[in-house]
Amino acid sequence: xxxxxxxxxxxxxxxGDDPLQTAVWxxxxxxxxxxxxxxxxxxxxxxxxxxxALLVERCLYTEQGWADxxxxxxxxxxxxxxxxxxxxxxxxxxxLAYAATVHGVRDRSDExxxxxxxxxxxxxxxxxxxxxxxxxxxxxxxxxARSPQAARAAYRRAHAGATAHADPLLQSFTWRHLAGLALxxxxxxxxxxxxxxxLRIREELGYLVGTAPALVSLADAESEPEASRLREExxxxxxxxxxxxxxxxxxLTPPAPDAATA
Numbered sequence: 100x101x102x103x104x105x106x107x108x109x110x111x112x113x114x115g116d117d118p119l120q121t122a123v124w125x126x127x128x129x130x131x132x133x134x135x136x137x138x139x140x141x142x143x144x145x146x147x148x149x150x151x152a153l154l155v156e157r158c159l160y161t162e163q164g165w166a167d168x169x170x171x172x173x174x175x176x177x178x179x180x181x182x183x184x185x186x187x188x189x190x191x192x193x194x195l196a197y198a199a200t201v202h203g204v205r206d207r208s209d210e211x212x213x214x215x216x217x218x219x220x221x222x223x224x225x226x227x228x229x230x231x232x233x234x235x236x237x238x239x240x241x242x243x244a245r246s247p248q249a250a251r252a253a254y255r256r257a258h259a260g261a262t263a264h265a266d267p268l269l270q271s272f273t274w275r276h277l278a279g280l281a282l283x284x285x286x287x288x289x290x291x292x293x294x295x296x297x298l299r300i301r302e303e304l305g306y307l308v309g310t311a312p313a314l315v316s317l318a319d320a321e322s323e324p325e326a327s328r329l330r331e332e333x334x335x336x337x338x339x340x341x342x343x344x345x346x347x348x349x350x351l352t353p354p355a356p357d358a359a360t361a
Contacts, residue, residue, distance in 0.1 A: 130308040132157035144184040147175040160344040186221030230260025271300040291320040311336040
């Protein structure tokens with residue numbers, strides 16, 4: 100698995116002049132999810148859902164904070180009244196269950212499938228939240244069902260939706276995961292292009308916590324010496340953020356020296 104579980108939601112990049120949303124985005128992009136969540140009072144469905152998304156993303160990147168995410172999710176579910184709000188809450192429940200499964204916390208794959216299926220019944224095609232839902236359904240297809248064909252179709256729907264709704268952060272995830280499928284099939288040029296687009300978008304947005312994974316992905320499609328340069332830059336960012344995302348560590352650890360030559 101190419102750690103496709105690490106995708107976040109696409110909200111947060113079009114905050115405009117809202118100082119609260121600007122502060123939340125800056126904290127989120129620097130791996131300070133708990134601090135960002137603390138700025139949001141979960142008194143409406145919208146703020147409760149945004150707070151939940153932050154804490155679910157923290158689980159994805161740090162493998163910690165599961166109880167806080169569950170608590171925030173229950174609050175969001177209680178405050179959701181419209182179909183789209185209930186669908187968004189179900190989408191977060193599916194992502195949290197998926198994250199717990201791929202991180203080996205507990206097998207919640209059935210819960211993930213059921214929640215995302217429920218979300219699909221509630222969020223209409225063309226709605227802003229549909230692209231994120233399609234992307235997450237692609238993750239399940241790729242990493243739980245082991246169906247790259249279904250994953251590709253879902254990622255392409257998500258990419259089209261992210262483009263239509265001007266969600267560049269989500270586009271960075273769809274570019275990266277479509278490129279990952281291309282790389283596995285030996286389509287190096289296509290993979291390199293997708294990984295480069297993903298990295299470009301994240302750097303332009305200042306999504307620091309997602310930049311190291313993008314660098315590593317592009318390195319996998321590049322030849323030397325460029326691949327080593329990209330990995331070294333990823334190591335620098337990884338250390339800067341205190342070892343987040345946690346799952347990236349094994350991709351950045353230099354191979355142990357041969358005992359015979361050490």
